[in-house]
Amino acid sequence: MRLALLTDIHGNAEALGACLEHIAAVGVDGYVILGDIVGYGPDPGPVIDKVMELQSRGAVVLLGNHDEAIADGVAGMSELAAEAIHWTREQLSAEHKAFLAGLPLTHQVGNALFVHSSARDPGDWNYVIHRLHAVDCFDATDARRIFCGHTHRPILFHQLAGRPVEEFVPKPNAKVPFSRARRYLAVIGSVGQPRDHNPNACWALLEPDGLTLNRIAYDIDSTARKIAATRLPRWLGLRLYEGR
Amino acid sequence: MSERKILAPGLMIDGFTLGERIFAGGMGSVWRATHPDHTLPIIVKIPFFAPGENVSAIIAFEIEEMIMKRLSGPHVPKFLGSGELADLPYIAMEFVEGDLLSTLTDAAPIPAAEVVRVGQLLARALIDIHRQQVVHLDLKPGNVILSKRGAVLIDFGLAHHDKLPDLMGEETALPVGSAPYMSPEQILGDRTHLESDIYAVGAMLYELATAKPPFGIPNTRSGLKQRLKTPPAMLAPALSGVPPGLAEVILKSLSVDPADRYPTADHLLFDLNHLDQVALTDRSQRNSGGFLARIGALLSRPSEARRATPRPTSFEQRFASAPVIMAAVDLSHGADPLAELVRVHVRRVLAAEPRARLACVTVLKTKIIGEDKPIDEAGRPAYIGRLVALKDWARSLHLPEEKVSYHVLEGVDAAASLMEYANHNPIDHIVMGARASSSLRRHLGSVSSRVVAEARSTVTVVRLGGVGETDEPPPGPESVPDES
Structure with a gap:
């Protein structure tokens, strides 16, 4: 079973399109979208349409904090994120909003758990950045392999029992091979707004024996131009060039 | 011990039938085996995990399985299969015929020429595995098999892959490796340098030459740390019996700071192939200053170690940043415009990569194989005149002595001579000139086109562009303006 994992698309249709094209060429058996489909980016509606189409073909789609904020409000968000949510809300149809509101927080298959932020209190949107966050996340579940997003900075935590x-x-x-003796927590990089100083869109290929973080160049100029043509803060376009 | 009951000759594991047990120890056992799909002689390594302890054996198994699966080529045993930790862990691989290097270290000291030969074999093996992104980190005489196909490295349980997680982890409290051969940076817990393997080769060559490892066999932590503060010059006296070039190579490999060692095993092999051209430094020149010089070396070391060396971020970048460049210069017409243009391009390549080294090569044509050495008008061997011309050609590049070497090849067929040289040395990039076509060249094929077709490295072919190039012999050196 080969799965494509995509997270933090954030309304970036060009980045999503480039990833899906690459995924089609690589060939996968299924998709998991790990949340934050909207927010920040200029194409929330078209991106939701694409994700709904993937779901109709069997993709698992999870809720992220930006998706939740469309209905629940921006409490706890940065000013930049909140401003983008207010704009995004105006772009979405009732059908889009209903789709986002109906998304689940987690998905588990066998010993693999998929979640937008941490397995610890998924609805609290805890960031997994440091080892201590990883310890909290490992402690909250029996899953041997956990896959999340939310930070836009890829990192892989691994642990041998007792170590x-x-x-x-x-x-x-x-490709990073899995050792069956270890537990893994993989934070997948962002499709639509990478923040690890690599501007290329990230999607992950999950195979039974390992994980590959693919980085895909896409047409950032178009995305930035679209952002500049909206009331979204211009910085949201500029940051895409630097991956920050 | 339930393990012993289960494991016995005749037991079948995933198609591998165990034969004779050839090793048993605290960490596991090694068995001869057969498999219907493989004609190679096979061994199966089966780790033994005592319940609740010895997590390092589990980690070593994880690492070896992960790394062996990814390695190939003549310098490692062929990987044939493995079993999961959760079921029955094992690694099946080719049984490599040959002698362990320890048979030679047991017989040390051995003649210098033998030390050089072993060094060349080890350097070739490192060139291969480092290019596959793996640093071994536990090289010692017991982990090297000298086989018909060269040095074969075994036991990758402490290895590190440049692109994969280090399963040893940063939390390991104690340094891991084999004390006599372990590099200073490994003692400090840093497992990311390919120069660590070069250090281990230096330590093994030192042992082969002197009969003991450079720091003996330390069994205390402070004994282990002695090498962190001992500059190689302090080790020079023990090498007084070996040729100075070899001593220099060994001591350079044993530098405390990885940045002072060879940047890649290619550079190490290159020096071992041309010991007569190794630039001698304070490291090996123990006669020049004696005790005071060594104290001076000791005092000057820390500042050198502290200098900021920008570190490449991956092994791939390392190879790109420290290439061995071969300049093939045709000096049969003297320093003609084409030779000068070759130098212009060599200068460009060197300017881009400050850690590059240059091998200047020219071919002195002989008429028939085995002909007596040609002699010039003054009665000297023509070889000498050509060497002088080659050094003069390179002079305006202003390269430090340790970064450049000069090679006058003698042969009937220039292309064949160049290819033979390039195949025996770790050359990354050949820069050479091509002359305009002539009926003769169209017939026989030009030297450059044959080198381009046969070389394993990158080749830059330089041509004099524009008008003026004819089939006429180029002008002699006297008409060429002096560049400097």
């Missing part, structure tokens, strides 16, 4: 949690930043396009 400290270790961390590793996966190299682009290089």
Whole structure:
């Protein structure tokens, strides 16, 4: 079973399109969308349409905090994120909003758990950045392999029973093999707004024996131009060039 | 011990039938085996995990399985299969015929020429596995098989892959490796340098030459740390019996700061192939200053170690940033415009990569194989005159002595001579000139086109562009303006 994992698309249709094209060429058996379909980006409606189409073909789609904020409000969000949510809300149809409101927080298959933020209190949107966050996340579930997004910065935590949690930043396009003796927590990089100083869109290929973080160049100029043509803060376009 | 009951000759594991047990120890056992799909002689390594302890054996198994699966080529045993930790962990691989290097270290000291030969074999093996992104980190005489196909490295349980998670982890409290051969940075817990393997090769060559490892066999932490503060010059006296070039190579490999060692095993092999051209430094020149010089070396070391060396971020970038460049210069017409243009391009390549080294090569044509050495008008061997011309050609590049070497090849067929040289040395990039076509060249094929077709490395072919190039012999050196 080969799964494509996509997270933090954030209304970036160009980045999503480039990833889906690459995924089609690579060939997968299914999709998991790990939330934050909207927010920040200029194409929330078209991106939701695409994600709904993927869902109709069997994709698992999870809720992110930006998706939740469309209905529930922007409490706890940064000013920039909140401003983008207010704009995004105006762009969405009732059908789009209903779709987002109906998304689940987690999905578990066998020993794999998929969630937007941390397995610990998924609805609290905890960030997994440091080892201590990883320890909290591991402690909250029995799953051996956990896949999340939310931080836009890819990192892989791994742990051998009785040993400290270790961390590793996966190299682009290089498959990291799984050891069956270890537990893994993979934070997948963002499709639509990478923040690890690599501007290329990220999607992950999950195979039974390993994980590959693919980085895909896309037409940032178009996305930034669209952002500049809206009331969205211009910085949201500029940051895409630098991956921050 | 339930393990012993289960594991016995005749037991079948995933198609591998166990034969004779050839090793048993605290960490596991090694068995000869057969498999219907493989004609190679096979061994199966089966780790033994005592319940509740010895997590390092589990990690070593995880690492070896992960790394062996990804390695190929003549310098590692062929990987044939493995079993999961959760079921029955094992690694099946080719049984490599040959002698362990420890048979030679047991017989040390051995003649210098043998030390050089072993060094060349080890360097070739490192060139291969480092290019596959793997640093071994536990090289010692017991982990090297000298086989018909060269040095074969075994036991990758402590290895590190440049692109994969380090399963040893940063939390390991104690340094791991084999004390006599372990690099200073490994003692400090840093497992990311390919120069660590170069250090281990230096330590093994030192042992082969002197009969003991550079720091003996330390069994205390402070004994282990001695190498962190001992500059190689302090080790020089023990090498007084070996040729100075070899001593220099060994001591350079044993530098405390990885940045002072060879940047890649390619550079190490290159020096071992050309010991007569190794630039001698304070490291090996123990006669020049004696005790005071060594104290001076000791005092000057820390500042050198502290200098900011920008570190490449991956092994791939390392190879790109420290290439061995071969400049093939045709000096049969003297320093003609084409030779000068080759130098212009060599200068560009060198300017881009400050850690590059240059091998200047020219071919002195002989008429028939085995002909007596040609002699010039003054009665000297023509070889000498050509070497002088080659050094003069390179002079305006202003390269430090340790970064450049000069090679006058003698042969009937220039392309064949160049290819033979390039195949025996770790050359990344050849820069050479091509002359305009002539009926003769169209017939026989030009030297450059044959090198381009046969070389394993990148080749830059330089041509004099524009008008003026004819089939006429180029002007002699006297008409060429002096560049400097």
